[in-house]
Each structure stands twice: as structure tokens, then as C-alpha cells.
Amino acid sequence: AWRAQPAFVADILDEFRRFGAANDGSPLGAVTAFVDATSTEHFGARQHEIASWLERRRAQGQAPAAWVCLDDEELLDGEECAERRAMFEGHVVQTRSDVGLTAEQAARAV
Template sequence: MAVAATSYIFLDVDGVLLPFGEGVGDSHQFPRRCLDALAHIITACAPEVVLSSTWRCDPHAMAMMREQFRAYGEPLASLTLDVCTDLAMHSERQWEIAAWLQAASARGLDVRRFVVLDDMECVDGKANRRFRDMFWGRCILVPSALGLRPMDAEKAIAILRH
């Protein structure tokens, strides 16, 4: 029997919380506006955050992210960031998330409500054909030079509440 539905955010870091590209600079500080957008989603929907970023594999990067979340305050300060996609899986982002969803479902979790926040395409393209139906309408493609914006947060909230 599946547990009561919970919502999930699959969170990338580079390009989502940490914009990059021409004119962005090379700081490792997450812009306040990106953190504000993430905090808005968490306040509105109380989702479980599943880290799908390559940052999940780097203890130094994880410590830096936790410190920035603590410095931001609630609701980000209380995120443990202990849940992540498979550390050994580095194929297509869509496949990594699909594997996590399938494993969670096999453990009895109800994972019907989720959103992917990523600057990598998780729906279109040949590589994403495999699980396209599972991800259709659940992915926010964040512009990597801008990072997570208020309009992205509103779309994520709408997806999680649907």
C-alpha cells in the first residue's frame, strides 16, 4: 500500500541556484533571488527536496550549499539535503530521476506529484524519449544564465498542486 502523497522537487544546482555563462561571473554564492524563488516553492508546497545535481557527489560542494541555506534562513535552513538521486548514476538526468522515482514507488512511496528544476532538458530530445511521458508537464527548464526565477517558482507550485 502506498503512503499518502507527498510532493517532490528534483533540484539541480548549476544553472538553477547558481547561474553561469557570459556576464554572470564565477562566484559560488547563490544569488538571493534564486534562493527566494526556491523558498517560495517550499513555503507554498512543503515538498521533499531530492538533489539531482552533480553537487550531490562532492562533499565540499554539499557543505557549501548547506551553509548558504543556513545563512538564508527558513525554510531553506532546515533542508537536510540527505535525499538524492543515485550517486553512482551519471547518465541522462531524466534517467537518474526516473530510477529514483521507480525505486521510491517500489518502497511504497506515492511519487505522483513532482517537479524537476533543471537547466538541462528533461523532456525533449532523443535521449529523453525513454521516459518522456513520465516527465511531460513536470519539468521547469531554467535558463542557466539567469537561474531560478519567480515565474519558474510559480510554475513549479502549479505543477505540485495539480
């Protein structure tokens, strides 16, 4: 996972800076770090990692008012996603790893 590899994180932040410089007013140019992310120690079903993060935030009294998952992994369908499907419905924009995030998907996420 990208978040577990410092070089991958640096590449993403570089891309954010480049995009921000080319698109005046884009908030991506101001992102200098990922302050909070799912665990980099335990990888498993992506949906379970995200649900664990959400549950941890709620337990800390910091439940997000709104949230969306942008991911190329399946978060709604399949046996391993069935238990938490209702929690994720309406919060998922599935991307393709060979394409990345499209403008249409970004607009849908917002």
C-alpha cells in the same frame, strides 16, 4: 554533479541557511541535509537518473504524491528523453545554470 561533491553540498546548504535568515519564515533555513537524491555513483542522462529514483521509490511503496524537477539539463526534448517524456510532462521546470532558479520558476514549481 553537485550532489556527488561534499563541498558543493555544503555550499548549497550554507546558501539555504543565509536565505532562511534573510527571509523570515522560509523553510529553506531549516534544511540541514539532502536526505534522498538520485544516485551519485552512476551518471548518465539526467532524465533516466530521475526516472530510476521515482521507480525505486514506487517499488518501496513510497511514491511521491506530487513531484517537480528543477534542473538545468534537458528533461523533455531529444532522442534520449523520448521514451519517458510523457512521465515528465507537467513535472519539469528547466533552469539555466548561468542564472539559477528565478522567482517565476519557483512559483511555477509550487
